[in-house]
Amino acid sequence: MSENKKKKKKSKKKSKKKTLKIVLLSILFIILTCMVILGAVILGMAKTAPSVDVKTVTSLSEPTKFYDDKGNLIDEYLTVERRDPVEYKDIPQNLIDAFVSIEDERFWKHKGIDFKRLAGATLGNVKKLLTGKKGFQGGSTITQQLIKQRYFLTDSLTNRLNIERKIQEMYMSLELEKILSKEKILETYMNTIPLGGTAYGVKSAAKQYFNKDLKDLTLTECAFIASCAQSPSVSYGAAKYAYDKKQIHESPRTQAILTKMFENKYLTQEEYDKAISPQLKYSFNHNTRNKMSYEWFSRPVIEVVMNNLKEKYNYSDNEVNALLANGGLKIYTTMDTKLQNKTQDVLNNNIYSSQKNLQAGTTIMNYHTGEVKVIVGGRGEQEALSYNRAASNRFLRPPGSAIKPLTVYSPAIDTKVLTAASIIQDSNLPHDMQVKYSDNGRLYNPQNADRNHYGNVTLRYGLKHSLNVVAVKTIDALGEDKRGLDISMEYGKKFGLQLDNTDHNMPALALGQLDAGESNGTNPLTLSAAYGAFGNNGKLTAPRLYTKVVDRDDKLLLETKTQSRQVISPQAAYIMYDLLKGPVSAGGTGPSAQFGNMSVRGKTGTTSSNKNLWFSGLTPYYSAAIWVGNDDNTSIHGLGSSTVAKLWGNIMKEAHIGLSDKTIEKPEGIVEKPVSSLTGNLVNDFSSMLKGSLTYKEYFIDGTEPTTIEENIYTTARVVRKSDGRYVLATEYSDPKLVEEKVFIKREYTSRIDDSQKHILLPTEYDDAKSNQIPEKKEQDKPNENKKEQNKNNENNPSIKDDNNKNNINNNPNNNKPEKPNNGIEPKPSNPDTNINNNI
Numbered sequence: 001m002s003e004n005k006k007k008k009k010k011s012k013k014k015s016k017k018k019t020l021k022i023v024l025l026s027i028l029f030i031i032l033t034c035m036v037i038l039g040a041v042i043l044g045m046a047k048t049a050p051s052v053d054v055k056t057v058t059s060l061s062e063p064t065k066f067y068d069d070k071g072n073l074i075d076e077y078l079t080v081e082r083r084d085p086v087e088y089k090d091i092p093q094n095l096i097d098a099f100v101s102i103e104d105e106r107f108w109k110h111k112g113i114d115f116k117r118l119a120g121a122t123l124g125n126v127k128k129l130l131t132g133k134k135g136f137q138g139g140s141t142i143t144q145q146l147i148k149q150r151y152f153l154t155d156s157l158t159n160r161l162n163i164e165r166k167i168q169e170m171y172m173s174l175e176l177e178k179i180l181s182k183e184k185i186l187e188t189y190m191n192t193i194p195l196g197g198t199a200y201g202v203k204s205a206a207k208q209y210f211n212k213d214l215k216d217l218t219l220t221e222c223a224f225i226a227s228c229a230q231s232p233s234v235s236y237g238a239a240k241y242a243y244d245k246k247q248i249h250e251s252p253r254t255q256a257i258l259t260k261m262f263e264n265k266y267l268t269q270e271e272y273d274k275a276i277s278p279q280l281k282y283s284f285n286h287n288t289r290n291k292m293s294y295e296w297f298s299r300p301v302i303e304v305v306m307n308n309l310k311e312k313y314n315y316s317d318n319e320v321n322a323l324l325a326n327g328g329l330k331i332y333t334t335m336d337t338k339l340q341n342k343t344q345d346v347l348n349n350n351i352y353s354s355q356k357n358l359q360a361g362t363t364i365m366n367y368h369t370g371e372v373k374v375i376v377g378g379r380g381e382q383e384a385l386s387y388n389r390a391a392s393n394r395f396l397r398p399p400g401s402a403i404k405p406l407t408v409y410s411p412a413i414d415t416k417v418l419t420a421a422s423i424i425q426d427s428n429l430p431h432d433m434q435v436k437y438s439d440n441g442r443l444y445n446p447q448n449a450d451r452n453h454y455g456n457v458t459l460r461y462g463l464k465h466s467l468n469v470v471a472v473k474t475i476d477a478l479g480e481d482k483r484g485l486d487i488s489m490e491y492g493k494k495f496g497l498q499l500d501n502t503d504h505n506m507p508a509l510a511l512g513q514l515d516a517g518e519s520n521g522t523n524p525l526t527l528s529a530a531y532g533a534f535g536n537n538g539k540l541t542a543p544r545l546y547t548k549v550v551d552r553d554d555k556l557l558l559e560t561k562t563q564s565r566q567v568i569s570p571q572a573a574y575i576m577y578d579l580l581k582g583p584v585s586a587g588g589t590g591p592s593a594q595f596g597n598m599s600v601r602g603k604t605g606t607t608s609s610n611k612n613l614w615f616s617g618l619t620p621y622y623s624a625a626i627w628v629g630n631d632d633n634t635s636i637h638g639l640g641s642s643t644v645a646k647l648w649g650n651i652m653k654e655a656h657i658g659l660s661d662k663t664i665e666k667p668e669g670i671v672e673k674p675v676s677s678l679t680g681n682l683v684n685d686f687s688s689m690l691k692g693s694l695t696y697k698e699y700f701i702d703g704t705e706p707t708t709i710e711e712n713i714y715t716t717a718r719v720v721r722k723s724d725g726r727y728v729l730a731t732e733y734s735d736p737k738l739v740e741e742k743v744f745i746k747r748e749y750t751s752r753i754d755d756s757q758k759h760i761l762l763p764t765e766y767d768d769a770k771s772n773q774i775p776e777k778k779e780q781d782k783p784n785e786n787k788k789e790q791n792k793n794n795e796n797n798p799s800i801k802d803d804n805n806k807n808n809i810n811n812n813p814n815n816n817k818p819e820k821p822n823n824g825i826e827p828k829p830s831n832p833d834t835n836i837n838n839n840i
Contacts, residue, residue, distance in 0.1 A: 062083075064328070064330070066294070067330065068335045068337045069333065075298045083192070086202065086203045090215070092215060095217065095222040095226065098225070099229070105260070107182065107186070108182060112173035142186065144169050147169050150192075151169075195228040195235075196236030206221075218275075224254045227253040227256075240284065242280070258275050294340065296382075297545075301545045309323065328551065332547045335373065339364065339655055340374050343376050343654070347362065351628065353639055359379055359628070361389030363390050364623075367531075368532075370563065372545050375545075397523070399607075400612060400614055401606065404510070405580060406491060406495040407475070408509075408510055409474065411478055413568075419459070420575055421675045421706065422459050424459065425473070426453050427455070446468045448468050448469060458677060464585070465589070468510070475506065485509060494540075498519060500520050533573060535620060537667060538567060539567070542564070574699065577618075581601050590642060591645075592642050592645045598619050599661055600619055601618050602618065611633055612627065614644060615648040620662045670700070671702050672699055675698045676710045681706050683695050684712075686712070715744055716741055716742065716744070717742065717762060719740060720738045727742065728766055729764075735769060744761060
């Protein structure tokens, strides 16, 4: 029995050992299997890592650069990140030692991974995980940090698990150390690491915190910059606070780095003792703020380039921003740097006003090619991203009378409804017209700026003197009912004006009193392009702010070409170009725009209450527009549109240095006829004898020239010229040697001439020779000799007629029949003062 028991015990022991062995082998198998699987997973993760490319690692992010029209560097695209690369040999040894001491003390010994540090960090993190403590410790080397920056911060990898990213980071660090030297790795790392504020890289940090070059940093300052790597935003905030409070900053982490440097034998005891005492004084360089050198020009360029890149390559906003910020693009702009600087100087220093914050904006462009040479969006020192008053569609203002060539006179000439010689009666609107354009039951009866009326005038005269009534009646003549407003608005939009339904009214389209909303109005760039069409055969050329964009390898990404569209006929454009010399000539509203011998064309603009002042015009080379006003849309004191015209002339004078005057080419389909400025008709024998300002040669689109000969508004008389130049009627006592027969205008047509022409009115005063009393007149001394005989002669001469038909509008080229007279009855305005528009 005892032997059996012993056998059973031995059998049980063997069974237990066998079971234990099986269990241990199973566990070992499971562990080995897990290790194999884990190894395979790790290997798989590592193998899916991106290839380590030297160019990807070492090429620094380069911001986009801007060049002017002569290829000179003018600007850089500013982002939150400010980088300023530096070579390893130019980095101070103290700065290198500081980074190595605190970030990777065995950097010079490991092959990409510091296993000792990794094990310590892992053990410490496990303890914290078990105890519920926060603040896990990192074990990454400088090489790993660089790999992370260059490969694992992109959008395409954000969905990867952290463990996968860590394994790939370690694998790629080992690979990187095989192909790059330690010095190159450290150089790239120190040029790319974020160090607080807008500083990326040690050179930018030195400028930002201490306004110093790297070589001038003290040991303590080097330690501080290295300290920023752990928590850039905290370091920046603490330093900025100390700077603002004018305090010496105590930085515990800086002192810890100095201690670490001493322990690693990078510092002597003496160097350490000197550096460890608090001595950080900051000198923030405010030039690191996000403002570009040519803010007014470069910002619009960025906006256009971003839109063009998205359209052509279907980029997202993030992709475009990243490309501009880091892609090293080169944008070749159309800006003339010298002219840009001069224009800014003129606006800053040549507007004299008691309103210190009075603002201005201007643009200059070559309307043949579309190249914009100048964009100045404001006066004085401006903050980054502030209002661009010259080129932004987010800053629109009503143009006042500068709108008239676009929405009034161009449609009239282009549609052939009227001609430059058509007669418009400058008088109060007829009652039915006041009712037609009334607003909420209030009759519309606009007045001219000087509140005077000038009788029958030509379109040319109306534009020269910016007569508001003439502008309104011209639009009304474009079509029945309110069709004229429709046509006017169509042309305004073709010229690029931002118009909506609130602008479908006479004050807006005839006088430029647009609703001052965000969606309607204009800016100097739009007006520059619009007026350029008058010198470009009626073609409006789209403004071009850049010619091409290339990448860092000079591969072409974008290129612009001249793009033009026909807005009016070449014939109408040529006539408008000629008409626009009126406002800048003597007696016009903007003669101060003239400079040198250059042909200048243009128009002033003023809105109600003197809130906006404009001048827009062109030469045979360039078009330009200037706006002056207040950002809060309040009235301007002490300035008028003539001031703006003078500014325009001063700026354009600079743009034309070295250029000689030239004429623009006259297109086919233009005829030139001598006409009377009083009637717009072809001259007759009498009017041709008068010549001077009453007759002139006018341009017409072929087929629209007048066919009616000047009616008989003239008479002849025997006169004597006095010593003061006046003519008086001759009497029987007048010296026969002094008596001459001349042509005069009958006095009943006085309203048709201005003060400068009063000398051609039939005199009423008689010669006082040999008598102080008016002698009894003989028949031969009476004007026209015999009225009955003259009237008989007039009846027998169908080409000479009395001016008995005083129409609102005469000489419609599509209808030479006289319109029905209004019987000379002029309606009175219901409230004249409230209907006055001070447009010039």
